[in-house]
Amino acid sequence: MAQSVKVNYILNLINTGTQMLFPLITFPYVCRVIEADGIGQVNFFNSIISYISLFTCLGIPMYAIREIARDRNDVVKMNRTATEILLLHSMLTIVGYVIVATLCLLVPKIQVNIPLFLILSLTIFFTAIGCEWFYQGIEDFKYITIRGLIIKTISVILLFIFVKSKADLLYYGCYMVLGVLGGNIFNFLRLRKYIHRENIIFSELHIKRHIKPVLKVFSFSVVTSIYLQLNTVLLGFFKNALAVGYFTAATKVMQMLLQMSSCLGSVMMPRASHLLAENKESEFNNLIQKSYDFTLAIAMPITIGLIFCAPSLITTLCGVKFANSILPSQIIAPIILMVSIANVFGIQVLFPKGKINIVTLSCGIGAIVALVLNLSLTPLFSYIGTAVAYLGAEVTTTVSMYYVGRKYIPIQYFKQSHLNYLLGCAIMALVLFAISRFQLPSFYELVLQGCCGVIVYFLILCLRKDSILMQLFAKMSKC
Template sequence: MGSGAAVGLLTMPYINRVLGPEYIGKVEYINTIINYFLLFTALGIPMYGIREISKVRNKPAVRAKILTELLIILGVTSIISYLLLFGVLYNLNYFASYRDIILIMSSMIFLTNIGAEWYFQGVEDQLYITLRYVGVRILMVILMFLFIKSSDDSDIYAFCIVLTSCGANILNFYVLSKIIYRERKSIKLLNVRRHIKPILTMFIATISVSIYLYLDYLLIGMLADDKNIGYYSVANRLVRFVISFITIIGAVMLPRLSFLYKEDKELYFVYLHKSFTFLLLASLPFTVYFLVFAEPIINLIAGKGFESSILTMRIISPLCIIVSIAYFMGFLILYPQNKEKIYTYATLISAVFSIAVNFFAIKYYQQNGAAVVGVLSELLAIIIMSFFLKKNSMLPKLFSGNFYKIITASFAMLLVSIPLIIFFQKGILYFVLISLCSWGIYLLTLILLKEKETYHMLGRLIKTVK
């Protein structure tokens, strides 16, 4: 996930300038549609699989059985998905100009499902995940710079997105095949039906989140045009790239928290509090950074022709903190405790709100309307989850003195950043220097206030150097 974000940040300035907002919008539009098909085939298995595999990570035979059962479900849903995709969508005249891109990006359905990324996350094999993805994404960067030379190369860009997202899953499938073959004698009396109810519960939550995660692209394409998708895509992808880095904290902690909630609840709450602190430490300053530095960021990453993305980025900047808190409540509190229904209700209500308001917002305000609705939808989900958590006494004490230290450091960063960006915005060098200054103020304030986790990491760093 993190390597994908890094690759995106590296290649975006080049791709944005070569393809332009219209052709980027075209690829992103089809990418959105394919992602809906992916959601259908997954049926909530990615998150469910992480939890179930993490519970039995010390039992290879049981792991292999769960893996086989879930892969069977994915196989069936993949076939249905392809029948719908090519039987209906591919033959509609409306998508005639998109057919080549649809054909290329449809391979994501097969590659994603055979890769079973959730299995490796469940057993916490982070080294394997990282090395494999880094290798594939280095290859993708080389292909982009070698073969994408003009707006006519949008098909190659679509292929590169496929390679980035799930090209490494071919290797996954080889490893998984060996695991299943090794435990084949232990895999008896498969019970696929036992997974249906929990994965459907998670599926409703996943599809609800994705409605306001991807619906904006779909509706901008229907109610505005491909250029507006391009403007929205640049701002949204940059913010989402950073969010993907931040939520790595949660993705890494989810298997451990699922295991600890079952085995050691006291340690579970210790790790839960640490996770919350790290999420805040990362998300609050990035919210400030995108809000204040939107203009130079867009100019650097996208260049001329994308000025309309500046306001969009400022509108969606709060998503860094909002999504982090929603992720914390939904996946680090509710999901390990088997209370995913609460998360499902919250996201379902937010999705209905998003659908109802987006038609009006996008019709009159294009990508900026979608940005406002996206922020409000995520915020609504947090409010609903908070209500249920407090009502059921499931929300641990989080707002300690340490929390206010992080708030203070972020506010100090904001106060310093505003005059810097007003008086010293004169080029890339100045942008880099004032960015470093802003982040330096944030870090220095955390140290002076003796923020718990920062002070702890600083102490370990000094000890290591000595």
């Protein structure tokens, strides 16, 4: 029995919180030990591995969540669907490792550190056996949260034990893989609880039926990856590992904050797919409107916070050697708002409705913009140009998704409550700017900005009697 969206959101928020907390502990340590060029090399290799993993996944994770969510009330059908998808992914993984071996033999920049490249390539294997899509499809977020917390705790302890200097780059590579995907081993073993052998008749499995719909999702994944991974790849080829390190620090901070505003998407997508499969259109529309309102309430202040807190945040987390990461961090801050809105449009609405072509077209337009801006700006302006290209791609994608798919999106875009968020953000921005003028040590400035920013935004919403906040207070009073 699937739990409520609220319970799933809380569980996913806990999981997301730990995903933010652990990097807040580990990233400052890694920045000081591995330094910018070491981090740059790892992330350059990781970007290449991500492209290989993209082709071996072939759009399976997103497609599989929807299919499992639709079939979860029919155990036999769900078992067969899961087995077919797992077999397809396994075959593609073999092809992926042929590509890995070929790159090791032919690409000089990879031959600089082949052991590190091979360690990072374990991501491909762990992704294949992980079946994270299965647990998201059946909305087993309790297991995902508990497993993630245990694995992250163990991996962080091992990081501090084994990574002591730049010479320990291979150990850091192991942490990058095991810390993120090590728990996938348990995912695979736990499938026995849900997939029963008596429900699987191998002669009746039809792997080919998934290829066409998976390719549609894959085309979406390809165009999205152009501006998610190509930024780092092109920066690494045009410049050097140091430039990649500065850009990585900027994007790392942004992505940690982005998780807070976008974690609702992984909860909403299987639930939205299930509601549409049962023809509960009105419930679906109501759920999406609440999701959009909540997303704006969270993403807008986080975006403003990063713009004004970037100097103290980067210096505190990464050290003064990463001061060059401050400006790109401020440039890409609006991506938090853009991606959060695009997740509502694309992942929560258009994809469950089967309008993946609209999402792909919008991302394709963004990918073209990303490619043009990267080729134009990165050779001249290094990581600053890459940051501008990244922002341009995300803005273009979100705007395109709105214009192309708006007739399918049941959302009231401008409400009175949205003005509350704008007012709260404006006053919060003034407070954060005033605090930055005091020129406090970076840590104390960050703590003061964080506390004051949250309090000011919260008080403004209280004074304006914001609907989301009032509903929350009403439910708390009943407890």
